[in-house]
Amino acid sequence: MTKARVISRLHGGLGNQLFQYAVGRAVALRNGAELLLDARHFNGDNSFQYDLGHFAIQARVAAEDELPPAKNRPLAYAWWRKFGRSPRFVREQKLGFNERIDGIGADCYLHGYFQSQRYFDDIVPTLWSDLSFREPIGGENARMGERIRTGPSVSMHVRRGDYITNSKAQAAHGSTELAYYQRALEEVRARSGQDPVVYLFSNDPAWVRDNIKLDAELVPVAINDGSTAHEDLRLMSLCDHNIIANSTFSWWGAWLNPSHSKIVTAPQQWFASPKLSNPDITPPGWLRL
Structure with a gap:
């Protein structure tokens, strides 16, 4: 049986990536799900890079075939956004805390900035461990x-x-x-x-x-x-x-x-x-x- 999953779309710099990881981790833990990271945004044309590998995060970067269609496949992307059920597209509705995220189930694709501790208040001790640095300072x-x-x-x-x-x-x-x-x-x-x-x-x-x-x-x-x-x-x-x-x-x-x-x-x-x-x-x- 395939384990339930939560996918968090990464974009922006390190600060944004940390928020996107934190909300995904919280949703995944509440649902007993695996957290996957969509890092496709970090290609040769992007001024930012994937930076979460420096931390002891409990997630993995998803393979292409584990992700919904990207925008470079416009018809498939539009079909998924309008009719797709797996994973469900969940977009941040406003810049403040979105209460509905607290009760959302697994098999979802999180898209947004999610810039508030309120998204992960219940897993702060876990995040302290996740966001420890992998390498010693030197x-x-x-x-x-x-x-x-x-x-x-x-x-x-x-x-x-x-x-x-x-x-x-x-x-x-x-x-x-x-x-x-x-x-x-x-x-x-x-x-x-x-x-x-x-x-x-x-x-x-x-x-x-x-x-x-x-x-x-x-x-x-x-x-x-x-x-x-x-x-x-x-x-x-x-x-x-x-x-x-x-x-x-x-x-x-x-x-x-x-x-x-x-x-x-x-x-x-x-x-x-x-x-x-x-x-x-x-x-x-x-x-x-």
């Missing part, structure tokens, strides 16, 4: 990790790259203003009673070096590139506190921080576009500034 990252651990420390993530150069991404997200980072650092200082070293993470380290001016000890972290982005995520999680951007990447850097006393700040304005809203983007206890 080299320059290990040395930076040791420096961070001398504490007190706070990660500060400045997301630029496609948020600046891609007109569609810029219109949707925009770039977080310096005033947010200044206020966030003040909040961390006030609430922790410490003056932490600020570890700066960005996909545009040169811009950050020239433009982020704060009354604090600043340590730019420019060790990794897109192919080793998971290492930046690991380093963020080692900091005592986290100041995140309007970015799922630093969201996960903060979420993976195991400290029970961590202070996490996130921008109040997550989207630049007034048409976009996700009231469930941050877990309880994180500060929105």
Whole structure:
């Protein structure tokens, strides 16, 4: 007898892939099903890559014959979307938490961003295990990790790259203003009673070096590139506190921080576009500034 299955469509960068894995894992566990990952989106034309292999995830990348038709087969794809029963196509209806996902059965194909901890609140301990890193930290990252651990420390993530150069991404997200980072650092200082070293993470380290001016000890972290982005995520999680951007990447850097006393700040304005809203983007206890 074939085991029940849940298929999660992966797309976007590492932060998005982690959310798509987490919701799929939650649905699969609730149904005693196997989780398969549709990674077809990561082909030669994609600026992103499949990044979940760096983690101890409990899922496998599906073979082509295990997946429903892709868009490069337009007639078969349209037929499946309109009439297909296996797997059932389940699309995210809005950017906030979709309650119907909690009760959905197996043999489904999940398509969306699913950017809320509420999708996987019931399996958080399991995800902590799943999202441990497969390989030990090494080299320059290990040395930076040791420096961070001398504490007190706070990660500060400045997301630029496609948020600046891609007109569609810029219109949707925009770039977080310096005033947010200044206020966030003040909040961390006030609430922790410490003056932490600020570890700066960005996909545009040169811009950050020239433009982020704060009354604090600043340590730019420019060790990794897109192919080793998971290492930046690991380093963020080692900091005592986290100041995140309007970015799922630093969201996960903060979420993976195991400290029970961590202070996490996130921008109040997550989207630049007034048409976009996700009231469930941050877990309880994180500060929105």
